Amino acid sequence: MTPKPEIPGTYVFGIEDCRRGFALNALCASLATPRNRMRFLADEAAYCDEFGLSADQRAALLDRDWKAMLDAGGSIFYVCKLAMVDGRSMQYLGGVFTHMTTEDFISALEAGGRRLG
Known part of the structure; x- marks a missing residue:
């Protein structure tokens, strides 16, 4: 495998x-x-x-x-x-998985995505 x-x-x-x-x-x-x-x-x-x-x-x-x-x-x-x-959105889950609030996650998406490292 x-x-x-x-x-x-x-x-x-x-x-x-x-x-x-x-x-x-x-x-x-x-x-x-x-x-x-x-x-x-x-x-x-x-x-x-x-x-x-x-x-x-x-x-x-x-x-x-x-x-x-x-x-x-x-x-x-x-x-x-x-x-x-x-009643949760995909953006809510995105925030959970990235340790961000939903609002911060949405803002990151609107700014072109979060930056790694």
């Missing part, structure tokens, strides 16, 4: 992450439909049980520990669907 590249200031999502995060990503993808969002919001823990999340994935999701979800194999594209259920 080829090691995952290290790119400073980024999170690299590779094939092993994809495999490890399948259940978490499937749950998040399911939130695209209104019926599933209602079921999820009615009992988040029971909804997690339907997808067979690992203990780490379940804890990260229920605690809304966004970084831990990525560490547990979550894809930002699917995790974002959960954030939307909570």
Whole structure:
């Protein structure tokens, strides 16, 4: 297996992450439909049980520990669907992942992006 590249200031999502995060990503993808969002919001823990999340994935999701979800194999594209259920934006997540406020993250984007190193 080829090691995952290290790119400073980024999170690299590779094939092993994809495999490890399948259940978490499937749950998040399911939130695209209104019926599933209602079921999820009615009992988040029971909804997690339907997808067979690992203990780490379940804890990260229920605690809304966004970084831990990525560490547990979550894809930002699917995790974002959960954030939307909570009324959070992609810019909010960008701020979380870069240790910035949402407003500072938006300002950085408007200024051409954040500078690494």
